[in-house]
Amino acid sequence: xxxxxxxxxLDNVAxxxxxxxxxxxxxxxxxxxxxxxEFHVCSPGGATVRTTSGWxxxxxxxxxxxxxxxxxxxxxxPIGCPAPPEAVAALRRAAERGAxxxxxxxxxxxLGEAGLLDGRRCTTHxxxxxxxxxxxxxxxxxxxxxxxxxxxxxxxxxxxxxxxxCLHLVRREHGSAVATALARRMVVPPHRDGGQAQYxxxxxxxxxxxPTLEPLLSWLVTTLDQEHxxxxxxxxxxxxxxxxxxxxxxxxGTTPHDWLTGQRVLLxxxxxxxxxxxxxxxxxxxxxxxxxxLRHHFTRRVGATPQSYRMTFRDRDRVA
DNA sequence: ATCATTTACCGCCATG
DNA sequence: TTCATGGCGGTAAATG
Numbered sequence: 146x147x148x149x150x151x152x153x154x155l156d157n158v159a160x161x162x163x164x165x166x167x168x169x170x171x172x173x174x175x176x177x178x179x180x181x182x183e184f185h186v187c188s189p190g191g192a193t194v195r196t197t198s199g200w201x202x203x204x205x206x207x208x209x210x211x212x213x214x215x216x217x218x219x220x221x222x223p224i225g226c227p228a229p230p231e232a233v234a235a236l237r238r239a240a241e242r243g244a245x246x247x248x249x250x251x252x253x254x255x256l257g258e259a260g261l262l263d264g265r266r267c268t269t270h271x272x273x274x275x276x277x278x279x280x281x282x283x284x285x286x287x288x289x290x291x292x293x294x295x296x297x298x299x300x301x302x303x304x305x306x307x308x309x310x311c312l313h314l315v316r317r318e319h320g321s322a323v324a325t326a327l328a329r330r331m332v333v334p335p336h337r338d339g340g341q342a343q344y345x346x347x348x349x350x351x352x353x354x355x356p357t358l359e360p361l362l363s364w365l366v367t368t369l370d371q372e373h374x375x376x377x378x379x380x381x382x383x384x385x386x387x388x389x390x391x392x393x394x395x396x397x398g399t400t401p402h403d404w405l406t407g408q409r410v411l412l413x414x415x416x417x418x419x420x421x422x423x424x425x426x427x428x429x430x431x432x433x434x435x436x437x438x439l440r441h442h443f444t445r446r447v448g449a450t451p452q453s454y455r456m457t458f459r460d461r462d463r464v465a
Numbered sequence: 466a467t468c469a470t471t472t473a474c475c476g477c478c479a480t481g
Numbered sequence: 482t483t484c485a486t487g488g489c490g491g492t493a494a495a496t497g
Binding site: 384385386387388391402434435437438441 | 489
C-alpha cells in the first residue's frame with residue numbers, strides 16, 4: 146500500500162526529475178477522485194539543499210521520514226557528488242523493511258551506494274549505464290529499457306522515463322483507470338511499457354514528406370479485436386515485411402507482435418476494471434481469441450491472474 | 466506440462 | 482561511396 150511518500154533530496158538535486166515525482170505523488174487531486182498521498186520531502190537534518198539550477202529548496206522533513214514511508218523516491222543527483230552516509234543508511238534501512246524504492250535517472254547511483262542494486266536488474270540514463278555497471282559490478286544494468294520494476298526496488302532511465310515509472314507504480318497500486326486518467330490530466334502518453342527502448346529513432350512524428358507509422362498504430366488500437374499478422378500489417382503500410390519490421394522497431398523500439406500484445410493487455414485491464422464481461426468475452430473483444438491465450442499473456446505481463454486483477458481494482462477507485 | 470506445428474523476427478547480403 | 486530496401490534462411494517464440 147503506497148500511502149506515505151518520501152522524496153530524498155540532496156545537494157545538487159535535479160529540479161525536473163524532482164518535479165516529475167511531485168507531479169505524480171505530491172499534488173493533491175483527491176477532489177477529483179484521485180488517490181491522495183502523504184507527501185514528504187526530506188534531506189539529512191532537514192537542511193536546505195541547492196538545486197542544479199542554483200535556487201534553494203527547503204525540505205519538510207529530515208531523514209526519519211524515510212523510516213515511515215511506504216514509497217521512497219530518489220530523483221537525480223550529479224554522479225560523483227558524495228552521498229551523505231546517513232542518507233545511504235536510511236535508504237538501506239527502508240529497503241530492508243520492504244518499502245518501495247524508486248529512482249529517476251542518476252538517482253540509481255544512490256541506490257547502488259545503499260547496495261540495493263546488487264543482483265538486481267536495473268537501469269539508468271543510457272549515458273550513465275556504463276558508469277553504473279562499473280561502479281556496482283553486482284548490479285545487472287540494462288541500458289535499453291525505460292524502467293525496471295521487477296520488485297520493490299524500481300529504477301528508471303532519463304527524466305521522462307521517470308514519469309513512465311511513476312505512472313507504472315500508480316497503475317500497479319490503483320489500476321489502469323486511475324493511471325490513465327492521471328496521465329491524461331498530466332497530458333502525457335497513457336502507457337509506455339518498461340521494456341520499451343530508450344533509443345527510438347523517431348520519437349517525434351515527422352512531417353508530411355517522411356510518413357510515420359502513427360496512423361497505422363492509431364488504427365490498430367481501434368481494431369484490436371481483429372486478427373493481425375506481420376504480413377497483413379506490412380501490406381497495409383505498403384511495405385515489404387522486412388522493411389516494415391525494421392521501420393517498426395526504429396519507431397517504437399519493439400516488434401509489431403509484441404506491441405500488439407501490449408496494447409491488447411491494456412485493453413483487457415480496462416475491460417476487467419470497467420465492465421462485468423467474462424474472461425471469454427474479453428478475450429474475444431481484445432483479440433486474444435481464447436481465454437487460455439488471454440490468461441497466458443496477461444499473467445506474464447501483469448503478474449496477476451485476470452480474476453485477481455479484477456478483484457483488486459474493480460470499483461475501488463472512482464475517478465472524475 | 467509437454468509437444469508439434471506455425472509464425473515472427475533478425476542477421477546477412479545482394480541489389481538499386 | 483553510402484544508404485535504404487527486401488529476399489533468404491536460421492532460430493526463437495507463439496500457438497493450439
